[in-house]
Amino acid sequence: MADLVAVSITVNGKLYEKAVEPRLLLSDFLRHELRLTGTHVGCEHGVCGACTILLDGKAVRSCLIFTIQATGQEILTIEGLADLVEGPAWHPLQEAFRETHGLQCGFCTPGFLMTLIPFLEENPDPTEEEIREALSGNLCRCTGYQNIVKAVRMAATALKEGAK
């Protein structure tokens, strides 16, 4: 077995200091070392987007990153999403997905939500075409995407109103 490497990573505001194998995928670290199992793994080759998390604010695929590459950085996962907003129990995106039936089995959903956080920050008022382009890196087999598009629009409106 390879020597362990010390990492220190902040996840959802909490600092974790661990020793891991250099080859340990970040997705496995989050899921099986930290027990944050809301991040899902659908393909392990960076296509489906289910494992998307925020790494220093950017949406990245945690199955394509070694844990040791994330040392010293800040991660946000689905479990920390609600903490981004003050007050309500959950984020307007979560609320919008429920309102519009933007999820069925829910396996891909955390990846969609995490992809959409920076997208809506950069594009607070996206067109349908922009939304679909933003979603096109995440695969969903259940919904046909239609209600996800609807959810993004609803969340964009809610976020704008919240910002006023």
Place this chain on the structure above:
Amino acid sequence: MGASGKYFGKEMKRSEDQQLLTGKALFVDDVDLPGTLHVAFYRSQSAHARIVSIDTTAAKEREGVVAVYTAEDMGEYWQPGPLLVPPPPVEGKIFHERTQVPLAKGKVRQAGEPIVAVIAKSRYIAEDAVNDIMVETEEIAAVVDLEKALLPETPLVHEDLESNLAAHVIQQKGDYDSIRDKADLLISRKFHYDRGAAAAMENRGIVASWDEKAKELVMWDTTQAPIPLRNGFAAMFGLSQHQVRVIAPFIGGAFGPKIMMFYPEEVVCVWATMQLGRPIKWIEDREENFFATTQERLQIHNAELATTKDGIILGVRDEFLHDTGAYDPYGLTLPINSQCNVLAAYKVPNYYSDFKVVFTNKPIVTPVRGAGRQHGMFVMERLLDIAAKELGISVVEIRRRNFLEKDDFPHNHEILFQDFAPLVYDSGDYAPALESVVKAMGFEKFMSEEKARYKAEGRHVGIGIVSYVEGTGIGPYEGARIRIEPTGKVSLATGVGTQGQGHFTVFPQIVADQIGVPAEDIHTVTGDTRDFDWGTGTFASRGAVVAGNACHAAALALRKKILLHAGRHFEVEEDQLEIGDSHVWVKGSPDKRISLADLAGLANPHRGAVQPGTEPGLEATAYFGPASGSTAFGSHGVILEVDPETMMLKILKYVVAHDCGRVINPMIVEGQIHGGVAHGIGNAYYEQVHFDENGQIQNASFMDYLLPTANDVPHIECMHSETPSPLNPLGIKGVGEAGAIPVGAVFAQAVEDALSDYGIEVTEMPLSPNKLFELMQKSRTTESTEDTEGV
């Protein structure tokens, strides 16, 4: 029984979403038991080979490896899996049962078939050790080409059989040959429909844990059939059914293949935990999923349609081959579905259908969303389109002339369906569904004005409109139990598992109205054999129909019990009572009112004698089994544009009119349609599992196997109508597979229309940009050739 109420039929938001949206829902890979060991499989590199030797020495020596098993190690537990569906009693049928084994012994019959199981302290180490294993094989030519598989010189997938024929079935009604000579028009074509992957976003997974002291086996499994799995493992390991608990927790999509059992990995995980006394976990990866999870859809049909000069169907003759892959554990369900669905939404007085099921060296074939129905629809809808063209009538008109009419129901097609019952359509009204699509699409205007306008602009835009039926909601039965606890909490349990269909919401919607509680207050358990252990599973678009009606029956029984206890309590007749707001009261006497919680307490007294014949508590269990399946239907329309340079498609409009009887929750029904259409679009233009001549999959990753993305699936306009089914008290029909069924047929029609200048004819699915390019090239080079290809 009335079905409408405060909750039934309403767009209620889903109660399961809270967990799913916060990352707190439990999926199989989230189960983390202390001391868990992890399995990885050495899988066959070859599609067809004899195993000469297996060397596991180095794997066993690797640090962290706990055990390495081959078929020999399993002793008497090494057995072929069960035949899940026996063949229906069709006279003269041939069926050879050959089911999958836990680990290959002597011979491998498909690439990816497991040969060795490695069990180690981590998944990483188990996978390292797989690479230490040496398996020497002697190659045999792989059986890949479906049409060549039955030739005498082709090697045998199962050498104890005389050929690669797995089954042969003929069903017929009327006398096709006698009307053939009288027909004004005969259309003969050969149709191909190729394989796709179900591609649920969550791969399969298993956690099995044997507790030696409690003598109990607990298993979490991504299965659509927890109860049959429980029963099967109890029998296999000589345990009482109560010693085995199977849990199907949240499942990340299934679409059919997760109904299969026993997958080799299931047997190995259960056997290994009993050997080692430690929890065993296996999580499939995406590449494995392409080889080791079942697939569907290769069929080749040679079909002929006979009509009058007015396009009235006289009869259909169809002979087809069905690829079952290396084994046939699912019996004849798929080809029977295809055979039945050729009859589609039409009056077909004479029908002759002959199919042969064929073993090949490819992954096992079991149902995937649509389950053989696509092929039947595709054949019939294409034949009608081609006939319409020959006769100079519109694709819409030929359908109008042949639909079963409102008064034709129930309609007996006089052949057997997959549930062994005669193929009888219970209810329907097909023409209005088609007309609503015609209207929504602006079909007449498109044909008379817009088509010419697009053409003048140099654009290749085409329209397609087809119809479909879907046999849903077959038996045998499902059950449900509802309990009102003395705290007022209501629990509901049913045996079917959930893979995203919204069962936690719709089953309470059915129950709440009958027992007068808020649907939100009902806690639902699905797919856990501890909570409910009679039933079969989630398949064949039957969850809402069969388990839904069981929930309804249990609710009625519970309502009766509530009235009985309240009547005794208030010393009034039951018809003097009313139920609502989680209370029962005497009509006109507001002081005579008791909460269901208190009543539940009275129904479970601490002292005193209960009255004879009384069961304790406010609880009821009931079952529902339909005599036969209910048939849903609808029409799809599409307007699409083909770019003749790149052959890429752009869908300009997509309309669905569908009828699945009474709707429990329109939001969820529409979601099922959206997902089905998206799956259908994948199967029509993007997804195809490509095999080379050695039986190797050429595109076993999401890099190369293209699932439709948000850019590929258009906005889908849905129109509902409700023709209740007379076969169940709630009048509902299934909807899970409907969306996916007609998409291939409607794409074919629209693409032909868009490229009408090139005179192409689409007889295969899936299409792709490459295929379309080839079709155009072919039509350019054979422009003047009469099309005489056929039977």
